Amino acid sequence: MSQQRHGSTPGEPGAVPAFPDLPEATVARLPEYLRALHNLGEAGADTVSSEGLAAAAGVNSAKLRKDLSHLGSYGTRGVGYDVALLIEQIEFVLGLDQRRAVGLVGIGNLGHALAGYDGFVSRGFKIVALFDADPDKVGERIHGLTVRHIDELGKVASEENVAIGVIATPAGAAQAVADELVAAGVTSILNFAPCVLSVPPGVDVRKVDLAIELQILSFHEHRKASLTALPGGRSATGAGNQEAVGS
């Protein structure tokens, strides 16, 4: 992915700090650092070393330092990073200083769970609208929100200023829903349906497929089994892998 960079840095702090094009890999890890930092903060820590934060986030300390260096230097040599300051910085970079409105489409098994998931609220998001195509589901109240018919998506998305759309419909309906979200001006989509979405340039799609995760684990299970069974008896060697999802 290539991106144009955003030119100059106006000297003023707090003013829009020109956006470094952060490497995608770094962006994917920032949320993890943020979570670790919140934990550390609640535990009473004022500062953390890269080593300590790296351990809490499950990464290599050199990687962590390089990641943080990309967004400017907020550490103090010999001391570490100021927890509160770093939290503020990362939240700013991720755009979490403004609570983003999320619209959720597809109130089935999964959608129901997502609608009530605490993690969204506690980490900078707010679900503002629920949609489904099934008339039986329309009108149902879930966690303080009323399910609306999908036909209202365009209108409601504008009214509520929905920034991110979450698709939790069956695969067959996903593309149509994506089209409607795009038409409603949504430029970020999180897709739980097992299918590829086609969207215009400028729209970001992230896909989460629960079955795929299991299948990847299955592969490693399979490999481990054939390793321990056959060759000169390697014990459970291999390498314990802690892969985190993220592109």
Next chain:
Amino acid sequence: MSQQRHGSTPGEPGAVPAFPDLPEATVARLPEYLRALHNLGEAGADTVSSEGLAAAAGVNSAKLRKDLSHLGSYGTRGVGYDVALLIEQIEFVLGLDQRRAVGLVGIGNLGHALAGYDGFVSRGFKIVALFDADPDKVGERIHGLTVRHIDELGKVASEENVAIGVIATPAGAAQAVADELVAAGVTSILNFAPCVLSVPPGVDVRKVDLAIELQILSFHEHRKASLTALPGGRSATGAGNQEAVGS
């Protein structure tokens, strides 16, 4: 190039399918190819070109060919790939020829949804046991399974031959659950709790954090906004990204 036989023949000496260490990136894409192949098969296709399959899976055709070449050549030049054969091959490589037993821990909002998620069953997995620590939940029946107390995890996991553990508990309980899963002999874990798990070598962990996905989208949203707002008025340029989750 590489060997490969499959079907029966329980390994003998060197004749084993010894697993080509597939690049992780390739492994992560195989399930997507598999899904696309199933769709094509149901649509009545006998063969597919790399171009066609790549489009259905949302990837570059060169990448797809290279991925498939890693597991041996099952395509015919001038024609394409035999859909049925390729499905069989990929399922074998992923170890899906044997339906793996999944144990799910944490029957909250998310766990409930996962327990009833069709995608697992239809793609080679079977949830065989549900666990929770809350006595009120124990005994509850969900989709034909009875929720059992977490203390029974060790016993039941062995009896049911659980291969993969899914953790859908709050973050605070996740590490303890992981330890119990490992103690019960489970070597693959899918973690939905927002925390890093520490496991011994030989155990694979994959993490899915729904809030992190949203935060990554938020970053791009933020970037897009600052791009359109500031420089000489670029419209919604940037690059529409279709990132798929996977390590």
Next chain:
DNA sequence: CGCGATTTGTGCACGCCTTCACAAGCGCCT
């Protein structure tokens, strides 16, 4: 039977990401 159209398989170059190793900077203790 041979030719051309088609599609796979892959060598190669490029770029991103990771990791190491170390100099520079900072605070604390004497």
Next chain:
DNA sequence: AGGCGCTTGTGAAGGCGTGCACAAATCGCG
């Protein structure tokens, strides 16, 4: 005040993954 230990920030090297471009292989048709 000065030195010492600790930690950050980063240059450089290596590995991995991607995508291009093309040779090899196969089929269909005249």
